[in-house]
Amino acid sequence: MYVYHALKVVEVLPETDEAVTLKFDIPKKLSNQFKAIPGQHLKLKTHIADKVVERFYSICQMGDDYLRVGIKSVPEGVFSQHVFHTIKVGDVLEVMAPQGDFCLPVENVESMQQATQYLFVAAGSGVTPILAMMTYLLENNEHTQIDFVYINAKRQSIMFFEQLEALKNRYMDRLSIVHVLTREPRDLDILSVRPEGERFEQLLSAFVDTEKLDHTYLCGPLPIIEGFRAALIEKGIDKKNIHLELFGTPTSQTVRRPVTHSNSDKQITIISGGRKQIIGLAKGQSILDAAIEAGTNVPFACKGGVCATCKAKMINGSATMDVNYGLEDYEVDLGYVLTCQAHVQTETAVVDFDV
Numbered sequence: 586m587y588v589y590h591a592l593k594v595v596e597v598l599p600e601t602d603e604a605v606t607l608k609f610d611i612p613k614k615l616s617n618q619f620k621a622i623p624g625q626h627l628k629l630k631t632h633i634a635d636k637v638v639e640r641f642y643s644i645c646q647m648g649d650d651y652l653r654v655g656i657k658s659v660p661e662g663v664f665s666q667h668v669f670h671t672i673k674v675g676d677v678l679e680v681m682a683p684q685g686d687f688c689l690p691v692e693n694v695e696s697m698q699q700a701t702q703y704l705f706v707a708a709g710s711g712v713t714p715i716l717a718m719m720t721y722l723l724e725n726n727e728h729t730q731i732d733f734v735y736i737n738a739k740r741q742s743i744m745f746f747e748q749l750e751a752l753k754n755r756y757m758d759r760l761s762i763v764h765v766l767t768r769e770p771r772d773l774d775i776l777s778v779r780p781e782g783e784r785f786e787q788l789l790s791a792f793v794d795t796e797k798l799d800h801t802y803l804c805g806p807l808p809i810i811e812g813f814r815a816a817l818i819e820k821g822i823d824k825k826n827i828h829l830e831l832f833g834t835p836t837s838q839t840v841r842r843p844v845t846h847s848n849s850d851k852q853i854t855i856i857s858g859g860r861k862q863i864i865g866l867a868k869g870q871s872i873l874d875a876a877i878e879a880g881t882n883v884p885f886a887c888k889g890g891v892c893a894t895c896k897a898k899m900i901n902g903s904a905t906m907d908v909n910y911g912l913e914d915y916e917v918d919l920g921y922v923l924t925c926q927a928h929v930q931t932e933t934a935v936v937d938f939d940v
């Protein structure tokens with residue numbers, strides 16, 4: 586399931602001073618496996634200074650024989666710096682098939698037909714999966730109405746500016762885009778400061794008819810998505826229709842527990858990819874971190890309790906989560922946990938990633 590394939594980079598396109606897109610050629614024999622749902626991401630792997638480095642990047646554009654991902658340069662980002670300074674057309678990277686639950690429910694035809702009103706909110710490179718989703722909706726569902734709130738520092742840092750303008754011009758009566766530029770003066774004060782506190786509610790009240798919303802997709806750093814999520818819930822939007830994807834520094838806002846490897850007296854059994862592995866658990870360590878440290882091949886992305894990629898079921902024993910933005914209440918009742926946030930409370934436990 587979690588297998589890498591060697592894919593060739595066929596285009597490297599600068600989007601802003603700090604962002605590029607990489608286009609991968611998808612050979613015919615992999616076209617089924619690499620069929621992406623708008624909103625999903627790819628996991629990339631390469632070797633940098635003799636170390637294996639893996640990162641997730643969202644798909645911004647897709648076709649029958651190609652996928653394109655957006656990559657923003659992060660000053661301390663080993664992978665993104667490597668892409669900016671080294672990767673060129675013709676290079677080969679190892680790539681996993683598209684994955685992730687932050688995507689349109691395209692397989693549920695009825696739900697796709699019924700839902701017409703969408704709100705998308707992104708900050709910075711959070712626009713990447715959202716561009717893919719908005720493009721799909723506008724091109725394939727003529728009844729879709731979209732409001733998009735996009736937060737950036739300044740005009741020059743807006744990713745996909747030309748594509749967004751082209752979409753807006755083509756679908757004028759169905760797409761409205763509100764740019765919030767936190768380091769540039771705009772006509773309205775609310776559009777020129779970083780949203781926080783009451784600003785979330787004010788932005789929604791000023792630009793979005795929340796009463797009609799069917800689905801909302803929020804993608805950005807935790808304070809932004811937390812703020813909009815809370816304001817939307819306050820306005821009566823059902824939590825299950827608010828979809829989240831976290832990027833940036835995922836664990837900076839979430840609980841960080843000290844991890845000590847001494848006095849570890851807990852053991853957990855990890856089931857993943859049909860294999861069972863019994864591992865020790867250090868004090869304060871999450872199930873996911875313990876599994877990764879033991880070399881188990883388990884899925885994860887944000888590590889911030891949002892994306893639900895690390896979801897697994899407690900078959901035995903119990904665990905508590907630090908935060909949970911990714912699971913519905915009924916899933917928690919069924920015994921699912923976000924393993925990046927889950928800490929085992931019993932001496933032994935069995936955790937199944939394959940369920």
Ligand code: FES
Binds near residue numbers: 891895923
């Ligand atoms: S890795 Fe995203 S919720 Fe755990």
